[in-house]
Amino acid sequence: MKLTKEQYDIIHSTGNIKINAVAGSGKTTTVIEYAKARPKSSRILYLAFNKTVKLEAVKRFKDEGLPHVTVETAHSLAFRYIVRGNQYQIKGQGYKTNEIAQMLNLQGNQEKHTEYIIANHINRFIAYFCNSDQQKAKNLNYPDTITDPKAKAFVIKFYDYIVMQSRILLGKMDKGEIEITHDFYLKKFQLSKPVLPYDYILFDEAQDASPAMLDVFLQQKATKVIVGDTHQQIYGWRFAVNSLEKADFKNYYLSTSFRFSQDIADLAMGVLDYKKHLESSGAITIKGLGKSKAVKTKAILARTNLGLLLKAIEFITEKPEIKYIYFEGNIHSYTYADEGASLYDVLNLYNGKRQRIKDPLIQSMKDLDDLNDYIKKTEDFQLGMMVQVVQEYGDQIPEILKTIKQKHVENEHRDKAEMIFSTVHRCKGMEYDAVELVKDFITEKALEDLKEEKKEGKKEDKKEYDPNMPKLNEEINLLYVAITRTKNKLLIPASFLPKEFKESPQIQVIQPLPEPIESGKKQGNISFKAATKSHQPEKTYSVEKVKTVPKKANAPWTPELDMELTEMFCKGLSAKEMATHFGRTNGAIASRIKKLNLYDLYG
Numbered sequence: 001m002k003l004t005k006e007q008y009d010i011i012h013s014t015g016n017i018k019i020n021a022v023a024g025s026g027k028t029t030t031v032i033e034y035a036k037a038r039p040k041s042s043r044i045l046y047l048a049f050n051k052t053v054k055l056e057a058v059k060r061f062k063d064e065g066l067p068h069v070t071v072e073t074a075h076s077l078a079f080r081y082i083v084r085g086n087q088y089q090i091k092g093q094g095y096k097t098n099e100i101a102q103m104l105n106l107q108g109n110q111e112k113h114t115e116y117i118i119a120n121h122i123n124r125f126i127a128y129f130c131n132s133d134q135q136k137a138k139n140l141n142y143p144d145t146i147t148d149p150k151a152k153a154f155v156i157k158f159y160d161y162i163v164m165q166s167r168i169l170l171g172k173m174d175k176g177e178i179e180i181t182h183d184f185y186l187k188k189f190q191l192s193k194p195v196l197p198y199d200y201i202l203f204d205e206a207q208d209a210s211p212a213m214l215d216v217f218l219q220q221k222a223t224k225v226i227v228g229d230t231h232q233q234i235y236g237w238r239f240a241v242n243s244l245e246k247a248d249f250k251n252y253y254l255s256t257s258f259r260f261s262q263d264i265a266d267l268a269m270g271v272l273d274y275k276k277h278l279e280s281s282g283a284i285t286i287k288g289l290g291k292s293k294a295v296k297t298k299a300i301l302a303r304t305n306l307g308l309l310l311k312a313i314e315f316i317t318e319k320p321e322i323k324y325i326y327f328e329g330n331i332h333s334y335t336y337a338d339e340g341a342s343l344y345d346v347l348n349l350y351n352g353k354r355q356r357i358k359d360p361l362i363q364s365m366k367d368l369d370d371l372n373d374y375i376k377k378t379e380d381f382q383l384g385m386m387v388q389v390v391q392e393y394g395d396q397i398p399e400i401l402k403t404i405k406q407k408h409v410e411n412e413h414r415d416k417a418e419m420i421f422s423t424v425h426r427c428k429g430m431e432y433d434a435v436e437l438v439k440d441f442i443t444e445k446a447l448e449d450l451k452e453e454k455k456e457g458k459k460e461d462k463k464e465y466d467p468n469m470p471k472l473n474e475e476i477n478l479l480y481v482a483i484t485r486t487k488n489k490l491l492i493p494a495s496f497l498p499k500e501f502k503e504s505p506q507i508q509v510i511q512p513l514p515e516p517i518e519s520g521k522k523q524g525n526i527s528f529k530a531a532t533k534s535h536q537p538e539k540t541y542s543v544e545k546v547k548t549v550p551k552k553a554n555a556p557w558t559p560e561l562d563m564e565l566t567e568m569f570c571k572g573l574s575a576k577e578m579a580t581h582f583g584r585t586n587g588a589i590a591s592r593i594k595k596l597n598l599y600d601l602y603g
Helices: 005-011 028-035 051-063 072-081 097-103 116-133 149-157 159-174 182-191 210-220 263-280 305-318 343-350 368-378 382-405 411-416 444-456 468-482 557-570 575-582 586-595 596-602
Strands: 017-022 042-050 069-073 200-203 223-228 249-256 298-302 326-327 419-423 433-439 486-495 507-512
Touching: 005 069, 005 249, 017 028, 028 042, 028 051, 028 200, 028 223, 028 382, 042 051, 051 069, 069 557, 072 468, 072 507, 097 116, 097 159, 116 149, 116 159, 116 182, 116 210, 116 368, 149 159, 159 182, 182 210, 210 223, 249 444, 263 444, 263 468, 263 507, 305 326, 305 382, 305 419, 305 575, 305 586, 343 368, 343 382, 368 382, 382 586, 419 596, 433 468, 444 468, 468 486, 557 575, 557 586, 557 596, 586 596
Parallel strands: 017 223, 017 249, 042 069, 042 200, 200 223, 298 419, 298 433, 326 419, 433 486, 486 507
Antiparallel strands: none
């Protein structure tokens, strides 16, 4: 194969190095060639980001005739050293809030659900400690990781109790009294100060490494190679750090992408330039040499589960002829929170059908106001998103989810999917021929507004937007990663584009929706169907802003309204546009369209 000069220099380098590789630049190929150039007697360890990447890497190294390369993930390596041969049992999905509250017999006070809120923070504190490089939990300042003022005030009030109970729970795991988590055995591995028997260690996707694993890596005597992309760091919420910035190694770069064209490369560079508003540099050079013309795999990518689920609902409502869809990862993960609560549980709470709620945490809530109070004090954004979906679609949810699941194909039939749905986190490392972005990413306008607010000294409730916080840097990274998943075509909302950026054969712009239509006025055809208002960043970034039900949502349909709906349907307006016009929810519109049999008559 023909190598670029950048690849050649990396392959023939000596000593510890770090490689900053742009999306689609062939970093795995470069690492394989690096391993080939080392003596066959060398012992080489390749650390992959996750199990999927590991399995692919195992096959590629084997196909290249490199049996002396061992492929592991951080967790599989730690498992081999800590769990195998011992009496530890693994708690696969981790502990739920109600399990921790019961196990530790947590005591609350007169405030609502105090014991559950404390249990939630114990869970997060333990994850924070286990992923850190610190020897003792007391060396950490957990309140600094909390952004919401109400949640932070709660943590500070109960901090000593949270730390004490966290240490008790960690002690129970250490003694084998209870099952251990994946985070726990990784931490125990780091604290054991292992000496790994390798001459070279290649650490891939290092921009999202845990400090614990980075500490293990840096302590080894082997020649060390760190590979990643500074601008693809998107796991700060899991307490990851950018190892490329932490390691004092010689710098190398892979700046040529073989995935996409220069048009996409220019857009990616333009988006990274948004970091100038954060008083940090996003400057980077990307050369796009991708020449793909095929459009076989199509994907819709969102920043959040909520944005993706709403878009999927809109998609199947407007395109009933689509037979096969696919969600990256387990489809159930989009309808369940990490704690185990489902959309059905939240819906039953919303409807007052408490006897049907299965999740103990949701069962403990009096009503949706209670749940929202819990969400604010724990920053449980997944549950917050579920509340928004329930308030948007209500009793339409069971039928909607049934339709989605009927159209969803399993992993072995993924190639049949006419559309693939994924959040950016789940499609990390993936690529598609054509990509459409949901309107739930951050915009340059939002960054400019925040910068202006900071300059004027304005106070803002949405702490996620604080210009001094790394979280904003990751928001820009998420948009960059989403854009660079495409090999050929990109459909992108206009609000995400840098100023004066124009369309091209590869980049098609989704124009904003027009102003809501006043009753009785005619509306022409819309050339692009934009994402719903629920996908706007101000809806997605703050769980405190809950969508209110439109005033006309429960008004009866009349023959005149049915006729108006039919006319708009025939003109090709989207469900969201019709919902805006009638002052109803998307679910109400979808239900009425089905009742009037409009798809069979005019679809």
